[in-house]
Amino acid sequence: MASTESVRTLTEPAGAAQLPAPRPAPSRPAPAQSPPPPGGGPAGALLRLTRPEQWLKNLAVVPLALLDTRSWSAGALRDTAEAVLAFTLMSAFIYVVNDLKDKDRDRRHPVKRHRPIASGQVGTALAGTLAGLLLAAVALLVAATGGIATGWPVLAYLVVNIAYTAGLKHVPLVDVFCVATGFVLRLVQGYLALGKEPSQWLELCVFAFCLLLIIGKRRREMTVGGTGHRPALAGYSVPLLDNLIGLAGVLAVISYALYLYAMAHTGAVAQATAFISAPCAIFGVARHIQIMLVQEGGGNPVHSLFRDRISVVNSLVWAALFATTVLLPHA
Template sequence: MKNLVVVPLALLDTRPLNPAGFAHIAWAVLGFTLASGLVYVVNDLADRARDRLHPVKRHRPLASGRVGTGAAVTLICLLVLSLLGWAAAGAPWQWWPTALYLLVSLAYTQGLKHVPLVDAFIVATGFVLRLAQGSLAVGQPVSEWLALCVFSLCLMLALGKRRHEMTAAGRAHRPALRGYTLAFLDHLVVLVAVLTAVSYVLYVRDDAVFATGAQLVTLLSAPFAVFGLARYLQVLLVEDGGGNPVHALFRDRTMLVNSGLWALLVAVALFLSHRSA
């Protein structure tokens, strides 16, 4: 789900849209899905003992014992072989974001996930690399404002997840949580939410490839973007949710309606833009 949302964002700056661009994006999504799947299995294998201390994570296949370590190692080998096959189909310069994601994630698994702040920043960096992979796939440069928007949004979600973990299970199951307090996380989440809203508006104003009329439509989407951020903060700070960012974004009815209206406005902007091209 994360790859399907982030990697295709590069299409926002692609003119004109064509079947080849969608095919390249699909190939990039496949590669990053293999890479992120590999990272998740390796991380869950390394964290299975610690995950048993968490009220939700203890139900994961490895932590609960439903899947043995042998099966996990076999899956890791299959994912590595599949990823090598995917990489062999393109030039090395075309998949460097995926390779860098694997290196950073390996460092995360081996110890950086226990360093406060660094852990959340690495998670957010992985999503910027997803965006970079999508941009390479369609041959478009990465918008600085869009990259900052993606980074700050994902950093907000990562910090929100840390906050929920502290309220749900304390600090025992994740060493990095010893470097946080609820008040500190509350301030950080709000700060990063503001950065997300500002970078989104600046991206729409300065970098988005829209026609003049489409820019007005897209700027009208800014209130929906801000409302989405406000709703997430409400779920996190008022309703004590946010433990699973995907659920918070895709299962909350208010968020779904707001996201649908935002997507409609952006779709209209894209239609007007490509019609005038």
């Protein structure tokens, strides 16, 4: 009896090419499983509920107003610190309210299920009490530091985030614009605390750069976990997010360059130093895009900005050049 190989050879046309076996389709990586949260008892769980790792956002954005002032007095530093504290308390309040509302959805998420409320470490009553205390602390701080006249960005941030938590976070594009607006309000709060007005180009730069970070986070969520855990992701696609990343990156760089151009009054030497710092800003944007698109990172923008060694070194060089710009005589 002819072997199976012989039969197959006889039935094939002469000279037929041997087709390679199809490769298995690459499988989507499984959602990352986070380890259980660290201990620390009820106090530690309450602290984690306020997301202390996110406080760096306020420390990075609110004090930008100090770059536009030449009088770094004790009073200016105190007023800036109070503005940072107000936004830190308000953002902590928003995190608690958001986790209360999303506790059921978080329990079905491989990472968010370890959050204090979703995991049962903090009860809803205790979380509600903490939220009330945080909101009361913000109200007292705003009233003690000038009232609505200088504290309206904090109140506007509250309104935007209540609307975001109530439903806007489920609307594609609107969700990322709401989050980016919160960073512009942080910037404005820092300027109002110093009695100054921010440059419109700087506001646009902060908005565009933060939009870049947020879109990168959405991209990471989509590629790793799909669209089930965040309804707004159903309105995105990876190609759309990649194009939005490019748009936000270009807008951030151009608006920063125009902000530097508006500083022409600082004098020839200071202006030259400012423009030398521009490549650092361009490199920083390019590096983060590389992390998102090549290294498939960007899921935690705070980690990407403050733990990536290349980004940290570039930021230090940029800060040194820009500080030189501010401190040089304006002649």
